[in-house]
Amino acid sequence: MHLYQPYNNVKRLCTVLLSAAFWLAYIPGAAAQTLDFGQCVATALRQNPDLSVSRAQLDQALAGLRQAQGSRLPKLTASLNATRTNDALNAFGLKLSQRNATFNDFGASQFTGPNSLGVAPDNLNHPGNVNNFNTRLEVQLPLYTGGLIEGNIEQAQASIKAAQQGDVAARQQVIFNVLQAYQGVHSARAFVKVAKQAEAATASQVKNIENLVKGGVVVKSDLLTAKVHLEEVRIQLMQARNAEAAALDQLHILLGIPLAEPLDVGAPVMPSAVVGSTADLRAQALADNPKLKAMRDQLGASQAGVKIAKAGLYPQVGLMARQDWNDSKVGFSASSYTLGGQVSWTVFDGNVTRGAVDRASASHAEQQARLLQAENGIALQVDDAYRKAEEAEFRLTARQHAVASADAATNLVNKRYDNGVATIAELLGAQTQQDKAHADLVAAEYDLAVQRASLKLAIGKLEPDQL
Numbered sequence: 001m002h003l004y005q006p007y008n009n010v011k012r013l014c015t016v017l018l019s020a021a022f023w024l025a026y027i028p029g030a031a032a033q034t035l036d037f038g039q040c041v042a043t044a045l046r047q048n049p050d051l052s053v054s055r056a057q058l059d060q061a062l063a064g065l066r067q068a069q070g071s072r073l074p075k076l077t078a079s080l081n082a083t084r085t086n087d088a089l090n091a092f093g094l095k096l097s098q099r100n101a102t103f104n105d106f107g108a109s110q111f112t113g114p115n116s117l118g119v120a121p122d123n124l125n126h127p128g129n130v131n132n133f134n135t136r137l138e139v140q141l142p143l144y145t146g147g148l149i150e151g152n153i154e155q156a157q158a159s160i161k162a163a164q165q166g167d168v169a170a171r172q173q174v175i176f177n178v179l180q181a182y183q184g185v186h187s188a189r190a191f192v193k194v195a196k197q198a199e200a201a202t203a204s205q206v207k208n209i210e211n212l213v214k215g216g217v218v219v220k221s222d223l224l225t226a227k228v229h230l231e232e233v234r235i236q237l238m239q240a241r242n243a244e245a246a247a248l249d250q251l252h253i254l255l256g257i258p259l260a261e262p263l264d265v266g267a268p269v270m271p272s273a274v275v276g277s278t279a280d281l282r283a284q285a286l287a288d289n290p291k292l293k294a295m296r297d298q299l300g301a302s303q304a305g306v307k308i309a310k311a312g313l314y315p316q317v318g319l320m321a322r323q324d325w326n327d328s329k330v331g332f333s334a335s336s337y338t339l340g341g342q343v344s345w346t347v348f349d350g351n352v353t354r355g356a357v358d359r360a361s362a363s364h365a366e367q368q369a370r371l372l373q374a375e376n377g378i379a380l381q382v383d384d385a386y387r388k389a390e391e392a393e394f395r396l397t398a399r400q401h402a403v404a405s406a407d408a409a410t411n412l413v414n415k416r417y418d419n420g421v422a423t424i425a426e427l428l429g430a431q432t433q434q435d436k437a438h439a440d441l442v443a444a445e446y447d448l449a450v451q452r453a454s455l456k457l458a459i460g461k462l463e464p465d466q467l
Contacts, residue, residue, distance in 0.1 A: 036266030037182055040255060041464050044178050045171060047256030054170040058163040065156035071149045074141045080330075081134040091127040097326040098132065099334045135325040135332060146314030147307050155304035162297035169290035172462040174254070179269065179453050179467075181251040186268040187446040188244035194438040195237035201431065202230045208418070222424040229428050233435075270445075271452040271467045273393075274459070278386050281459055285382045286375055288460035295371045302364040309360040312353035315345035378458060385455035392448035399441040406430075406437035 035043065045051060085091055095101040107121015142149065206226045212218045252259050274281065286292060320340045327333040346353065413430040416422035456462040 032262035032264040034264040034266055035255075037179070037269040038464055040178050040182055040251070040265070041175055043255045043257070044174050048174050048254060049256070050170050050174055051167070054163070054167040058160070058167055061156065061159040061163040065153070065160055068149065068152035068156040071142070071152060074139050077136075077138045077140075079134075079136045079138070081136070083132045083134070084129055086127060086129050088125055088127060091130040092124065094130050094132040094326070097134075097324070097334060097336070098328060100328075131328050133327050133330045135330075136322060138320065138322040141319045142316070143319060144315070144317040146311035146316060148311035151304045151307035151311060155301045155308065158297050158300035158304060162294045162301060165290045165294035165297060168460075169294060172290065172457055172460070175462050175464065176453055176457045178251070178254050179271075180450055181247060181254055182265055183268060183446050183449045184247035185244065185251060185265050187442055188240060188247045190442040190445075191240040191439060192237065192244055194435065194442065195233065195240045197438070198233045198431070198435045199230070199237055201434075202226070202233045205414075205427065205431070206230055209424075212418075217420055218424070225424050225428065229431070236435075268449075269467065270449050271456060273452060274386075274389070274455050274461075278383055281386060281455070282379045282382050284461075285378050285459040289378050289458065290460050292371070292374060292378060293460075295367070295374055299364070299367045299371055302360070302367045306357065306360040306364055309353070309356040312346060312349075312356065315343055317341070317343050381458045382455065385451060385458050389448070389451040389455050392444065392451045396441075396444040396448050399437065399444040402437045403441050406434040410434040 083090075083094065085094070092101065092105060095105060105123055105127070107119070107124045109123070110116060110119055110121050206223070209218060209223045209226050213220055213223050248263060249259055251265070252261070252263055255263075257263060276284070318341070320338070320342065322338040322340075324336045324338070325332040325334060326336070410430045410433070413422050413427055417424070417427045453462060453467075456466065
């Protein structure tokens with residue numbers, strides 16, 4: 001074998017590995033999934049944990065209704081009981097149940113005439129062990145429960161309505177949170193853009209001042225001040241990029257998407273303005289806000305709770321039918337049936353039932369107070385959101401004018417500084433004012449979107465097709 005063959009093989013292997021590494025380095029990473037606002041909302045409504053909680057509560061309420069309605073139906077019980085005893089009374093009763101009792105079980109063999117009337121018969125007083133297997137089917141039917149069953153059904157039905165409205169409220173809250181995060185990404189990116197523009201403008205100013213220093217037009221301290229300002233702008237750019245990453249992370253969480261999975265957003269969204277006076281919007285919110293609807297249904301459930309508690313003050317009436325089979329072994333011998341009815345009424349229980357009624361009534365009164373408190377809070381929320389939405393619209397218009405003015409002012413100060421008329425403080429002040437005007441415009445656009453959505457949330461009209 002040639003001496004250089006191993007070396008050549010190794011060389012070829014290294015060449016292949018390096019080529020593979022080169023091409024792998026240029027393979028693009030996983031493309032970010034781009035979702036528009038509607039897709040983000042649809043994803044969140046499918047995967048957000050808050051909605052899973054509300055749906056589980058609705059399932060509980062539906063199960064509670066099935067349970068309450070089932071109380072109206074007959075209850076069928078099957079049982080098998082095994083007994084072994086030598087107790088005189090029970091042993092004789094079991095023999096009777098099995099249809100196996102004989103005269104000898106009364107001690108007939110010891111009866112010899114009137115003189116033996118005082119003799120205690122051994123077979124009766126000291127029976128042997130008796131085995132009994134009792135197979136039973138029993139049906140119980142409530143006829144009147146003092147309103148207990150009806151109250152449970154009413155309470156379950158009210159709980160279902162409350163859970164349904166709670167689910168609507170949870171949906172709208174998720175949509176609002178998604179809108180905040182979605183627009184937060186766009187706002188953060190706008191801040192990044194503003195910061196990049198500020199960095200480019202400041203870097204250009206630094207170069208321009210360097211040339212002016214070389215030409216003896218301005219002093220070196222102006223250059224040093226400009227460089228300090230440039231570093232400050234770069235810090236703001238880093239903060240803006242971090243805010244963008246944080247906004248995307250928040251959107252990941254709301255959509256139920258792992259943080260490691262790339263995600264991007266589509267076009268920005270701006271909710272339409274809400275039309276109407278504050279009085280009309282307050283009335284609409286009091287009628288349509290799902291949280292208030294849920295609380296009113298909960299109030300109905302608490303009223304049904306009072307009815308349930310009062311059921312203990314009334315008699316209970318029911319029917320019973322039972323079929324028994326008794327045998328010394330498992331089987332269906334000695335068949336018998338029993339039919340019965342029962343009326344029971346608790347005459348005195350130490351005010352336990354009265355206490356339960358008073359407690360349920362107090363809970364109902366508490367729920368009424370909470371509802372009134374919530375209605376006042378929603379009315380206040382509507383007024384506040386309405387004012388803030390109007391203010392945000394005015395602020396957006398003002399910021400747009402301010403940007404135009406700041407851009408023009410900065411351009412003029414730049415020319416004045418180049419001609420040696422303006423100072424470095426004036427130049428940096430104009431630049432700072434321009435940066436602030438652009439950032440304020442971004443914030444105004446975000447605030448307008450959020451405040452309009454907040455108003456729609458308060459009046460219960462924050463659905464994807466209502467934006």
